[in-house]
Amino acid sequence: MTVRLYSRSLDQSSHAQVSRGFRDALQAAGLLAGEYPLDVEPLPEEPPRPGTAAPHGVWTGGLAGLPLMRQVGRHGRRWVMVAPNSNRVPPGILKALETEATDLLVPSAWAQEVMQDLTGKLPVTVVPHGVNGEFKEHPALTELVMREYESDTAFRIAHFSTSERQRKGSHELVEAWELLLQNKTLPEHAVLILVLDMPALNKLVLDYDGVLPKRVVARTRIEAEPRAMALTLNTAHVICQPSRGEAFGMIPLESLACGTPIAATACTGQGEYLRPGTPGAIVIEHGDYGPIDDWEKAVAPTVSPDAIAAALEVTYKRWAELKTAARLAAGHVQQTWDWSRVLANWMKELRESK
Numbered sequence: 001m002t003v004r005l006y007s008r009s010l011d012q013s014s015h016a017q018v019s020r021g022f023r024d025a026l027q028a029a030g031l032l033a034g035e036y037p038l039d040v041e042p043l044p045e046e047p048p049r050p051g052t053a054a055p056h057g058v059w060t061g062g063l064a065g066l067p068l069m070r071q072v073g074r075h076g077r078r079w080v081m082v083a084p085n086s087n088r089v090p091p092g093i094l095k096a097l098e099t100e101a102t103d104l105l106v107p108s109a110w111a112q113e114v115m116q117d118l119t120g121k122l123p124v125t126v127v128p129h130g131v132n133g134e135f136k137e138h139p140a141l142t143e144l145v146m147r148e149y150e151s152d153t154a155f156r157i158a159h160f161s162t163s164e165r166q167r168k169g170s171h172e173l174v175e176a177w178e179l180l181l182q183n184k185t186l187p188e189h190a191v192l193i194l195v196l197d198m199p200a201l202n203k204l205v206l207d208y209d210g211v212l213p214k215r216v217v218a219r220t221r222i223e224a225e226p227r228a229m230a231l232t233l234n235t236a237h238v239i240c241q242p243s244r245g246e247a248f249g250m251i252p253l254e255s256l257a258c259g260t261p262i263a264a265t266a267c268t269g270q271g272e273y274l275r276p277g278t279p280g281a282i283v284i285e286h287g288d289y290g291p292i293d294d295w296e297k298a299v300a301p302t303v304s305p306d307a308i309a310a311a312l313e314v315t316y317k318r319w320a321e322l323k324t325a326a327r328l329a330a331g332h333v334q335q336t337w338d339w340s341r342v343l344a345n346w347m348k349e350l351r352e353s354k
Helices: 014-028 068-072 091-100 109-118 139-150 170-183 198-207 226-235 250-257 268-272 305-317 319-336 344-352
Strands: 003-007 032-037 056-059 077-081 103-106 124-126 155-161 190-196 216-220 238-241 262-265 281-284 289-291 299-301
Touching (some): 003 014, 014 032, 077 091, 109 124, 139 319, 155 170, 198 216, 250 319, 262 305, 305 319
Parallel strands (some): 003 056, 056 077
């Protein structure tokens, strides 16, 4: 056993999901020597956590506190998962990476280009994120959403954001929704459901002076385990993620694994699995790089309300076709993006470098 995992374990954040995927795959491969949960403070009477001298330390938590890996472990190689949201990362984080890590892991080819441009000191390896096995179709919910569409009684578009910043395209999505209402492109029963972290929800409310556009439902994001999150994705007719900056973007891929159609940008990390012709998906057109509030002088692809509105109009008109395609391809998505499969090549490297 060759790896100690420095993980996040107590919530359902993206760091925790990635940590869970690495934990399960490493354990199944017989490579996990121990785990150091970064969000669980060691008790004074607690015995030393296993894996202190494992040849490899792998960090999948937030990037604050990176020196801990050398303080509590003795690893010949120290791998750190980095997920940039634009072409920049904070200088302090970059300095910590170059000081504490021997290798960087990134979840997409786009993220690899970003990190290689920012640092020439460290090797950068692409290890895509995976899909938890709980993300799958639930036939009863499929029957429900298909019946609602066929009877013209409901159409739910859902969007998820864990950031109040510009990278998720949430503001442009709401502007697109206003265009769709103005043009009467969608039926009267269509609703836009925004599932947001509290800072993102507060910003949205402030942007609209406390009065959201008609048929916009804003909800606070809950700490849903994969099974519960899969049920939520199954109840939507379409998931819309017009992101400008994603290191990977797990929600659209998890949606496709559930057989739920998506409308999403195929730029930055989402391009790792999404392109025109992907079954069950409508690609939202993006524009040239422009300023983004991720960090000073940061840029990322732009996305316009018009492009989002156009994609959602097509999604509604072709929904029955998209739903069928998404359902037929869901099993392939689950198999292709299983955590053990996406980590296989990297785990082989670990074995060979013992």
